[in-house]
Amino acid sequence: MRYLYLFLLTATLAACDPGATTPEETTPAAPDREADGEEPMMLTAAGVESETVFDFEDIIWGFTWLPDGRILATVKDGRFLLIDGDGHTEIAGAPEVRDAGQGGLLDVLLDQDFENNRYVYLTYSRPEQGGELGFTSVGRGTLSQDATRLENFTSLYDGGPATDKGQHYGSRMVWGPENGHLYFTIGDRGNRDENPQDTTRDGGKVYRITADGAIPQDNPFAGVPGAKEAIYSYGHRNLQGLAVHPETGAIWEHEHGPRGGDEVNVIEAGKNYGWPVITYGINYDGTQITQEVGMEGMEQPVHYWVPSIAPSGMAFVTGDRYPGWKNDLLVGSLRFSFLKLVHLDGTEVTGEQDLIKNIGRLRDVRMGPDDYIYASIEGTGIVRVVPRSDELSR
Incomplete structure (x- = not known):
């Protein structure tokens, strides 16, 4: 039955195909x-x-609220905005970004103790070699009292190495309710053959660090020789959704599949979510990535979409x-x-x-x-x- 399914899957439309038709529901x-x-x-x-x-005409990639009700918003081209009613001002001091392909200024998150320390966290495509290369980085700065400037912005985690590829930066952030650690995502950076399944490499992962960038001692790969110790889970493609369940406290994630196979997952420590060894998607040219949709030791999604949304x-x-x-x-x-x-x-x-x-x-x-x-x-x-x-x- 799985092979019949994969045969039928080749008739689906690519997530990036502008000529695609409206998808049929995959659930009731x-x-x-x-x-x-x-x-x-x-x-x-x-x-x-x-x-x-x-x-606003440009791409607001992420946004959140200050305690006074005003909104902080990231613009893909690198601008960091303070929105007050129907007006806005640009906040100075945001990091330089590589605004290329899917990269730019990405997610924004307030510190859990923002009212006292005024820390703001950002994910972004950090440029190297004059912007020719880039990688996903997570950093924080201090929002000035008048909210006009982000001061002393510092990178906390760099998901290198830098590459000239413009796809699959990720990236979202949430605070873990059980420990106050920072969870964030980095996509596979367009290198599916090496990054997602290799815990010695960044990319295609959910990460967990402390609020100041340290590695929690109970991280699943802490102390493992050669491993990227910030990794919390692996085997992901391009993760652009992350949320904490309001009752269970579980970390939920979604990611782009290729042509079909967008996934929703519940993230657990040290688990392998399969990409690209197993997937419900196919290549953009209609060829198969793999015939496997399941394998021992790899997690199944809670839900997936075919065709991609x-x-x-x-x-x-x-x-x-x-x-x-x-x-x-x-x-x-x-x-x-x-x-x-x-x-x-x-x-x-x-x-x-x-x-x-x-x-x-x-x-x-x-x-x-x-x-x-x-x-x-x-x-x-x-x-x-x-x-x-x-x-x-x-």
Whole structure:
């Protein structure tokens, strides 16, 4: 059956193919929880709409909120913005980036004790040789009291070596709830044959370091001769989603497959997630990467998409503004210009809905401090997803 599946897979469309048609659902539609008596009402895709809260034409790769409600946002071309209402200013002192291919200024995260130390963490494509080469780096600086400058920015981890390739930088960051360590992702950097499966090399990994860049002693490869000791899991392709489950505290991740095979995984210490030895995807030219979709010692995804949706950004729904969605998963689609809502029962996917269709390439999604869903859309800016008043009044 697996071989028949892989044969059929060759008919799917590449994630980067501009002529692709709309994908068919790979899971059931949204569950009818009202009919099951589990909840009085479940919001549907038709029951929400988007409203633009910040107009911006360029690519906002990541964003987060300051305690006072203003937004910090990264722009792929290297600008670091402070957004206040519908206006913005550029924050000085951000690191230089290699704005080439998929590289640039990537994710942003506040320190867990930001109100006291004002540390801000950034991931970015760090340039070498005048920008001819680059690698994914994670660093932090201190945001000035007036929020006009990022001071004393320092790299904490460099995922080298630098290469002239422009793809698969990753990269997202979260704080681990059980220990306060920093988890971050680096893609395979376009070198699938060497990086993902080799723990002596960077690339194609989820990493874990302390807030100041040290290696936790209980990291799975700490003390292993030759290993990159910051590695937490390996065998990944291009990881552009990372989120902490609000109830279990588990680290969830999603990554781009090649032509098909985008994955959602629950990350565990030291586990091998298979790329490129096993995959549900194929090469962009339609040839097979491997005939294997499973192998002993390699983890299966919680969920995968065929054809690819090109996922970017990831968050769990929290709060009570969206009936029936609490603890479900939000995933942005670059390719098909919608926000994917993945309904969960534990780690089992029970259905999907496509929200705010045709809005544009959706780069990041976050739950705001007001418990609304926010998303950054390339060429549009930042939007808020709100329940329609007529839907909630039913």
